[in-house]
Amino acid sequence: MSEIKELQAVRKVCDQLKETLACDFVGLAIQNQAGPDVRWHYASGNLNDKYKRITVRFGKGVAGKIISSGTPMMITHFPQGIVGKVTDYPIMLAEKLVSTYAVPLFFNAVPKGVLLVGKREKYIFSAQEQEKVFKSSLELEQMLKEHIL
Amino acid sequence: MDLLKTKQQISSYIIDSQEEEIKRISLELHEGVGQNLYSILTGLQFVESSTAEPHMKNYLREMSLLIKKTIQEIRLLSVELHPPALTTLGLLPAMKSYINCYTSTFGIIVEIESEGPERLIPEKNSIAVFRVCQEALVNIAKYADTSHVKMNFIWTENELTITIHDFGKGFQPEEQNDSMRLSGLAAMKERMLLIGGQCRISSKLGEGTSIEISLPLK
Structure with a gap:
């Protein structure tokens, strides 16, 4: 699983999405092959390497909630209006993100990954932008389905 | 003077009661809910192994994974x-265990060093020191903008001193207007005072924040 970040096609989709949406950060979290842990495997526009050490908590934060619910999520002005504590959103803190939109990645009809785009300013992602993130997530699902059990 | 002592006794009583309740809920989650979920997981794995149908096998595997995540x-x-x-092994092993969890939650590396033999601390005091360290580390994750923290434990016959330095952006306490943060810092100091210890906080813009916690051991 650690070689996901080495896949050129995956990097290209994430980097292009960052450019198209003019956002500051794009991250890809995927469930490990062994065990239930979900980790950030690739990031573009990151300020540091904290994302590499973060394990997504099931049901917590942006990625954790998406994996447990299987539905997209948007935060427009972090930490205003969030559910839970600021510390439940480690990727927002680590990357100083203020707004984010994230969608689930499904494998065998089960949410096992997250594609997240973010900005370091308050922002509302439009329906068109949301659609672009969704399309990228479908591309990533196709590319990664052989890597996921 | 008497009024101050009474107030401190009341604060101690409230904190101790809260800690007792937290401990009870924690134990109930671990020994009760956690154990029941584990039994369900074992059952699901048994059903999975005795099912031949691939579709059902796959479904049961996903259910098992969900239960594993929940456990x-x-x-x-x-x-x-x-x-x-904290109760079974002591303050230092508990702190090391918390730090593992902290790094995998926030991605911040904490280097921990200990000098001198670890001494036995009454549970009430060790939980207070643990909570103050926990608050300091959570504040670092929230505000410090750093990837690296250094934590030193110095054990002498008479005193335990813990220093936490974050190498982050630092702050000027007198210019700080985040009331939550200021209350958090004041609560750390107060909590140490209640067990006869001290908590000193110093910070320099661009150089980071240092927290020194000391607790008399005699």
């Missing part, structure tokens, strides 16, 4: 509420 979350929640190592 892991319950265990983390329970340890977050009250670290069992």
